Amino acid sequence: MPVLTALSAAMSIRMDGVWPFAAAAVGVAASVVLGVAAVRLERRLRVELAAVRADQAAEYSDTHARYSEEHRQFTSHMVGLLDVAAERIDAMRTQVNKLEVELNYSQHGRPGASTPSNQLAQRAEGADWNDLWPDLSDAPTVVDLVAWDDKQRMRRAGPADADADERTA
Structure with a gap:
C-alpha cells in the first residue's frame, strides 16, 4: 500500500491540477491509517498468541509436575515392596543356613543317629504341625x-x- 501511494503522489506532481494531488494526499493518509491499524492488530495478535502459549506452557508444567509426583510415589511404593521382599529373603536365607547347619550336624556330627532332633522340625515348619509327636523319635x-x-x-x-x-x- 505505501508503494502505490508513493507512485500516485509522484504521478500527481507530473500532472497539473489540484485533484490528482488531493487524491494522492488522501491515499497517503489512508495508507498511514491502514499501516497503523495493521501494526496494532499485529501487536494484539502477538500478545494473544503469547498468552495462549503461556497457558499451554502452564498446563504442560502442571501435567508434568503431576506425572512426576505420581512417578515418585510409585517408585517409593515399589522400593518399599522391594525392601520388604529383601528382608523376607534375608530371613529365609538365615533360616535355610540354620537348617543346613543343623542338617550337617545331624548327618555328620552324630554318626549312627537315625532320627533328627526336635529343633530341626521346629525351625523348618514351626511347632504347630508336630504337636501330636513333639519328639520326632516317637x-x-x-x-x-x-x-x-x-x-x-x-x-x-x-x-x-x-x-x-x-x-x-
Whole structure:
C-alpha cells in the first residue's frame, strides 16, 4: 500500500491540477491509517498468541509436575515392596543356613543317629504341625504305618482272606 501511494503522489506532481494531488494526499493518509491499524492488530495478535502459549506452557508444567509426583510415589511404593521382599529373603536365607547347619550336624556330627532332633522340625515348619509327636523319635515311620494298615486289613478280612492275601503277595 505505501508503494502505490508513493507512485500516485509522484504521478500527481507530473500532472497539473489540484485533484490528482488531493487524491494522492488522501491515499497517503489512508495508507498511514491502514499501516497503523495493521501494526496494532499485529501487536494484539502477538500478545494473544503469547498468552495462549503461556497457558499451554502452564498446563504442560502442571501435567508434568503431576506425572512426576505420581512417578515418585510409585517408585517409593515399589522400593518399599522391594525392601520388604529383601528382608523376607534375608530371613529365609538365615533360616535355610540354620537348617543346613543343623542338617550337617545331624548327618555328620552324630554318626549312627537315625532320627533328627526336635529343633530341626521346629525351625523348618514351626511347632504347630508336630504337636501330636513333639519328639520326632516317637513319630511313626512309613514301616510302622504299613504294618498298621496290614493289621487293619487282616482284622476286617478275617483269617481266610488274610491267607489269600499272603499267597498273592
